[in-house]
Amino acid sequence: SALTQPPSVSGSPGQSVTISCTGTSSDIGTFNRVAWYQRPPGAAPKLMIYEVSNRPSGVPDRFSGSKSGNTASLTISGLQAEDEADYFCTSYTGNSTPYVFGTGTKVTVL
Amino acid sequence: QVQLVQSGAEVKKPGASVKVSCKASGYTFTSYDINWVRQATGQALEWLGWMNPDSGNTGYAQEFQGRVTMTRNTSIRTAYMELTSLTSEDTAVYYCAKIAIPVFDGFDVWGQGTMVTVSS
Numbered sequence: 251s252a253l254t255q256p257p258s259v260s261g262s263p264g265q266s267v268t269i270s271c272t273g274t275s276s277d278i279g280t281f282n283r284v285a286w287y288q289r290p291p292g293a294a295p296k297l298m299i300y301e302v303s304n305r306p307s308g309v310p311d312r313f314s315g316s317k318s319g320n321t322a323s324l325t326i327s328g329l330q331a332e333d334e335a336d337y338f339c340t341s342y343t344g345n346s347t348p349y350v351f352g353t354g355t356k357v358t359v360l
Numbered sequence: 361q362v363q364l365v366q367s368g369a370e371v372k373k374p375g376a377s378v379k380v381s382c383k384a385s386g387y388t389f390t391s392y393d394i395n396w397v398r399q400a401t402g403q404a405l406e407w408l409g410w411m412n413p414d415s416g417n418t419g420y421a422q423e424f425q426g427r428v429t430m431t432r433n434t435s436i437r438t439a440y441m442e443l444t445s446l447t448s449e450d451t452a453v454y455y456c457a458k459i460a461i462p463v464f465d466g467f468d469v470w471g472q473g474t475m476v477t478v479s480s
Binding site for chain 1: 407410465471
């Protein structure tokens with residue numbers, strides 16, 4: 251079953267927004283293998299956070315990840331117009347379908 | 361530049377098959393697994409399976425077992441995903457993605473997506 255994300259969040263430039271990603275004790279709750287992806291309109295997804303809180307090279311430090319229990323979170327600090335995109339999470343599950351994805355969240359910069 | 365470039369949009373009739381390609385460049389193709397993921401409109405992304413380009417070993421999501429086949433041609437650095445017995449529920453954007461394991465767990469490079477439409 252898909253991980254649960256809010257359909258949309260919004261904020262003004264410079265503000266912070268946080269996107270939640272709720273799973274279960276079988277995925278997020280057990281494994282520190284949560285990743286976050288950004289997908290601008292019409293573009294390919296881009297990895298923003300891996301293994302809960304690590305940023306790949308080139309991703310601004312405005313993006314941060316965390317986890318508590320069965321819920322992971324992505325925070326965008328100092329929101330910029332270029333951050334407007336869809337964001338989705340994924341978690342390793344350890345079973346025969348090893349990855350489950352979130353329902354996706356649209357971030358709007360007001 | 362590390363990238364994956366997928367083949368173009370497809371329109372298929374119910375019962376037909378589709379084969380999507382994913383050409384890699386900018387890295388050692390045989391060093392990292394390729395995964396396939398799809399997204400139907402309004403739905404969450406759905407993992408289809410993985411393929412090791414070096415060995416050709418594969419693993420498929422249970423619900424697609426028997427309908428999906430993932431292959432590769434290492435000489436042209438291209439991975440393929442074939443899905444058979446298509447129905448309207450297979451209408452979706454299909455993505456290939458390179459996984460960064462063993463360096464870290466994450467899909468660090470994605471193709472641009474291929475729209476597959478199944479319609480009579």
